[in-house]
Structures are given as structure tokens and as C-alpha cells.
Amino acid sequence: MVETEIFFKCKACESVSVKWFGQCPNCKEWNTLVEEYKRNINVPLSIPKTNNLFDLQSIDNSKNLRLISGISEFDKLLGGGICVNSINLLTGDPGIGKSTLLLQIAGALANKSKKIIYASGEENASQIKIRSERILLSRKSLKNIKILESGNLSDILHHVESEKPDLVIIDSIQTLNYSNDNLQSPTSQLNLISSIIHNEFRKINTTFFFSAHVTKEGELAGPKLLEHLVDCVIYLRGNNNTDRRFLNSTKNRFGSTNETSMFVMNSKGFEQVEDPSILLLKDRNANIAGSCVTAIVEGINPLAVEIQSLVSKSYSNYPKRISNGIDLNRVNLISAVIDKQTKIKLFNQDIYINVVGGIKLNGNGYDLPLAISIFSSFLDSPIPSRVASIGEVGLGGELRTINGIEKMIKELNRIGFEKFLIPKNSNIKGSNILSFDNINQILKYLFNRD
The missing domain is CATH 2.20.28 (Rubrerythrin, domain 2)
Structure with a gap:
């Protein structure tokens, strides 16, 4: 029993x-x-009938071929295309464009005579056909894509084994079901499905792409086990109020992680952006106080971004601190360092921070440009238009170098910036490099304030 x-x-x-x-x-x-x-359940230990012990030197990895979609930014994100026989996960907010992107990828591969099965538990075939017409899939693409209106795992596996497709897209993993009376909890169902995906899908000679939901905190909905079992996890991020979308790979067994690609989403689907730095700074007004440009490294690629600050006198007992794109705790920390280590006092000021383009910054490499943008807004004094800054700020107001700073300077120089404010311990020399020990020296240089 x-x-x-x-x-x-x-x-x-x-x-x-x-x-x-x-x-x-x-x-x-x-x-x-x-x-x-x-x-x-008491399961007797059985001796495996197959030999699954291999000599590492004798393994032929030439079988790890890739499906090249032709969408260069997407292929680059995955390290050169979708690895054959891999299991991949695409997640993002509702309405951000996951289904559109997956159908566009399916269309690009189907146009190269690859067989695709698109299994949907969220939409019917007519709705998917309407989207395919909107993103202008070719007749050849439509011929090689088969739509499966089912979220049943057994049903999907049956059609995959009979059709032998090159790529299977399942939209979404949260709508999958597997009949079992003893497992009523959605989390338990997802755990079981994850186990089946790992044990059964690996045996099938095809490639899988799942879409998945996220929680209100922006994390993948469901057990962490799911992320461990798949080969690649991609987050589709952006703001529903803008057309810009960012693909970020947080896990990739066949390429670099934290790689980022930028797209513009319109009525015809996703259009790749070849030069994100130029697009992100296209509408920048350098004559406005509170604007400072820096660069971040996403994966192996640097990206120029603009940080904006608005500092105004607070008429409340509890001044506001609001941040979009930067962790609010980091904003509070840098504000406290400025208040303590300089003569600029922010204890009675409301501070609003925004990273243009809907980008979320991680790490500490943007501390210095954040501090400079706060200085600029507080003093109502714009910084020179061709000046950029990079660096971390310590609790004592000292400046510290970060990894990849030379690559960031090269990217900013490529798009037209002429002077770079960086920590002195970066040990980078050049006529356009200005090195400083602390934020007071920055304040003196840019705004002539002690």
C-alpha cells in the first residue's frame, strides 16, 4: 500500500x-x-541494464550541434544558437512577449526546414495563427510548424515520439499537467513534471523550449529544482510602457551566463538591436541636471546606460526614496555616504532615481555615477555632456575600482565620450582618464565644491 x-x-x-x-x-x-x-513506496534497488559509465577522453562532443535561428542577438545570447537536445526555459512577466518571441524563433527555424511542434496550454490554434500572421511568418514556416492544443505531458510526449521534431516549444510549463490522484498541490505537480522532464525528455533526441511564469518579485514561479534541471534559463525583461525588451541568460551550460541582448517589440514581433548603447542614449538631454552616463558589462558585452536623479526639498517628516532600476538599499547607502562624507546634506531631501530604458543594474560599479547624478541634481548643475564615470564608492567615501573597467571605457569612447572619471587605484592611464581617490575630489572637480 x-x-x-x-x-x-x-x-x-x-x-x-x-x-x-x-x-x-x-x-x-x-x-x-x-x-x-x-x-x-518501497522500490527495490535494481542493477542497470545499460552501461552509462564513460571514459571522458573517448566522448565525442561533435554531436553537440546548434540550431541557428538567424536572429543573431538571440543566437549570441545562447553561445551561438540553441544547443541540440537541450532543455531551455524562457521566463518573464505576463504580457512581456514570451509567446511572441517563441513563435518568432519557431518561424525562423521552420523557414530553414526544421520541424517544430508548438504545444500550448494557454491558447488555442486559432489564436496562435492570428499571432503568426501578425509577425508575418512565411508560408514555408507555417508548413513546418504543428500546433498542439494540449497541456497534458503524456499527450505531448506521444506526439514528440511520433513526429520526431527538431524543436518542441511548450507554452507554458505552469499549464502542464500529469494525471496523478496523490499529487493535488500545484507545486507537487510541478515537481513531478520537472522530474519527468529530466528523466524522460533527456532520452528523446530533440530540443525543448519552455515558457514559464514569474512571481511578483520577478523570480521564476515554482520550485528551484526546475532551474537546476534545465540547461539554459533566460529572463525576458522590460517595461510594458515601452517597446524595449532585454533577454538575459542567468544560466547556460553551453555558453556564458549573464549575457544580455536587446530587442524592440512592435506589432510585427521582436526586432533585434545591433547597437543598444546608441539606442539607450538616443534621447538623452545632457543639459539637464541629474543625468550621468556609465557603462555596465552584461556577460561579455559592455553597455552604456544613463542614470537620472531628482533631488528636491522634502516637506514631509519622512523624505521619500524611490528608485527604478537600482536597488533602493544601494540608493539609501550612497545617500548616507554623501550625507556623512561631504558637505551636501540629504537628510531633508526627497530622492528619485531612474535608470533609462528599463534596465536593472546589479553590483556596485554604478555607485560613482549614481553619486554624481545626485550631486548634479542637488546643485542643479549639469555635468559636461561628454563625461562619463565608473566605479564603486566605499562607506568612507573612497573610490574603488571594479572588474571590466577598461572594456567599459572602450565602449563609452566608441560612442563619443571623451573624459572618464574613475578610481585612482584602477591604474589606467591616458589623456582622457581622470583618476580620483574619493567623492570629495569628484565634487571639487565637477562642481567646484569642497
């Missing part, structure tokens, strides 16, 4: 509890415990 054990698992730290709590006892996060089921 099969016994079913009920327990509760935290989505944040994956700790297990025998009863439900509003707050996880381990990581202290709220509302993260979900009900799961465990079946206690």
Missing part, C-alpha cells in the same frame, strides 16, 4: 516543516510555505 505524507516546503529556502506557518521558521520569509505530498 502506498502511504501519502503531507508536509510543507518553503519556496525561498526549501526547508521542510510538518505543519504550515505564516512565516518560515528557517529563513523568516512570509507566506512562502506550500503544501506538498510525499509518497512512501
